[in-house]
Amino acid sequence: MDLHGVRTQETDNQTKAITTVNMSVIGLVGTAPDALTGTAATVTVGSTILDNALVFTAAEVGAGGNQLQVLAVSAILDTETPVAIPSSAAYADERLTITLGIDDAGTVTATASDVVAAVAAVATSGITAALYSGITGAGVVDPFGATKLASGADEPFPLYTPAIISGSRSKAKQLGYSGTLYADMVDILAQIGALVIVIRVDENDDEEQQRANIIQGIEAMALAQGTLNYQPRILIAPEWSTDDGVGKALESTANQLRAITYLDMPSMATGEDAARRAQMYGARVEILRPRIMVTDDVTGKINARPYSAAAAGHRMRIDNAFGYWWSKSNKEVYGFSGLEQVDSFVTGDETCVANQLNQANVSTIIMLDSYRHWGNRLCSSDPQWRFEAVRRTADAIEDSIQVMVTKNYVDRPIDKAFSTSLVGSVNSYMRQQTKAGVINGGRCWLDPDLNTAETLAAGKVYLNVAFGPKSPAEEIIITYSIDNTYTVQALGLSAAA
Structure with a gap:
């Protein structure tokens, strides 16, 4: 429509800030049969002295019960044909309404026991009723207004559902001491107060069923982003990851989530066993x-x-102290007093067991003034992608750019403003990451060969991104030579003419 005047329009062609995704999140799967259960909401009305105290309880456990209400009203006497009316109850719209019975004079005669019976007779009710402990229920109940149930609490660790522990030992104790999860949390928290996505699974004496339960829990890690807004980046299932069925499930989920998984070796496994197992896995697995x-x-x-x-806790501590782009190798590990098996380590010796394991893409622990993690490598043959620090740097950059582009550029019209803003946003992020020391440099550009008239018309835009991750200095070669002129100089002599 034409306008006689000034029309106001707004444009949004500025570059967008990119926020780096949180890489310091552990995903942990295990058992905890004695974990704290949820609490049903309740409310108590009446008096024990008057023998009419009643306890109303939500039929389902959880915080949702705190929205429920209960009230009691007196039945209304028909004055034309006055007859006694028995007690009754009805439940609708999260409210339990109790109609208290009366005699033919209109006086309330409903006892606490009558109320319990009336509520029990309701076919479908979200609230149950019971006599307060120790009373007979013979006392008459007085009418009361709408009263909310309270103190309902959700189960902190529901089965096969992502739950969060944010570095809290008290929250970890809610897992109970049996099963595997509490001991795992103790090991993690001995390193740092890490953010852990916990998935509790059923405990089963049957080995095959237990394996299936653990795998189901591993698959549930994919739900963490949608339910908790956190995506696990280090995946573990201690006590179970010695099994290759579990190991492959962890690897598959790690590929899906752009994560890394750590797999344990069985008790008293040999170095040969570990090296052979490493050959079964790929570039998102550390043995x-x-x-x-x-x-x-x-x-x-x-x-x-x-x-x-x-x-995993050690990895989070290195992330916090140095950055996710730093290797966790050659850094002190806390919380234990020794090793089940000691791998020989001699500085500079290629043949010692620790270095042989590293060459086979297996990590271990050495003693060098303190216990230190020793090993940079994932199970990859690529000379650069085998480094965990490189893989995680790439994951952080790729995910961060992907999230920003999805939120700000997908479905926008393809034009000059679109391309300028898109490329500018990513290049700005590359400069930020370089300045922060995350990478050695990076840039992005529109692909001149793939962005043809046909592909652009089809709504496809090709963006190239290149960056230089920082590989860890795994091997430092020092060349020594003897120069005897220093001896001559030390004696104050000059070289012969």
């Missing part, structure tokens, strides 16, 4: 050779524990 000796904080016993939980 961990050692088992660590940990003092149980419940029993006081020293047990040989899988290393993956401590390694």
Whole structure:
């Protein structure tokens, strides 16, 4: 429509800020049969002295019960044909309405026991009623207004559902001490107060069923982003990841989530066993050779524990102290007093067991003034992509750009403003990451060969991104030579003419 005047329009062609995704999130799967259960909402009305105290409880456990209400009203006497009316109850729209029975004079005669019976007779009710402990229920109930139930709480760790522990030992204790999850959390928190996505699964004595339960829990990690807004980046299932069925499920989920998974070796496994197993996996898997000796904080016993939980916590501590682009190798690991098996380590010796394991893409722990993680490599033959630090740097950059582009550029009209803003946004992010020390440099550009008239008309835009990740200095070669002129100079002599 034409306008006689000034029309106001707004444009949005500026570059967009890119926020780096959170790489420091652990995904943990295990069992905890004694985990804290949820609480049903309740409310108590009446008096024990008057023998009419009633407890109303939500039929379902959880915080949702706190929205329920209960009220009691007196039945209304028909004055033309006055007759006694019995107690009754009805449930609708999250409210339980109790109609208290009366006699033919209109006086309330409903006892607490009558009310319990009336509520029990409701075919479908979200609220149950019971006598308060220790009373007979013979007392008459007085009418009361709408009263909300309270103190309902959701189960903190529902089965096969992502739940979060944000570095809290008290929250970890809600898992209970049996099963595997509490001990795993102790190992993680011994390193740092990490953010952990916990998935609890059923405990089963049948080995095959237990494996199936663990795999189902691993698959549930994909739900964490949608339910908790956190995506696990280090995936572990200590006590179970020695099994290759579980290991392959972890690897598959790691590929799906752009994550890394740490797999444990069985107790007393040989270095040859570890090296052979590493050949079965790919570039998102790190094989961990050692088992660590940990003092149980419940029993006081020293047990040989899988290393993956401590390694995941160690990875989070390095992320926090240095950055996710730093290797966790050659850094002190906390929380244990020894190793089940010691791998020989001699500085500069290619033939020592620790270095042989590293060459086979297996990580271990060495003693060098303190216990240190020793190993940079994932199970990849590529000379650069085998480094965990490189893989995680790429994951962070790729995910961060993908999220920003999805939110700001997908479905926008393809024009000059679109391309300028898109390329400018990514290049700005590359400069930020370079300045922060994450990468050595990077840039992006529109692909001149693939962005043809036909592809652009079809709504397809091809963007190229190149960056230089920082490989860890895994091997430093030092060349020594003897120069005897320093001896001559030390004696104050000059070279002969």
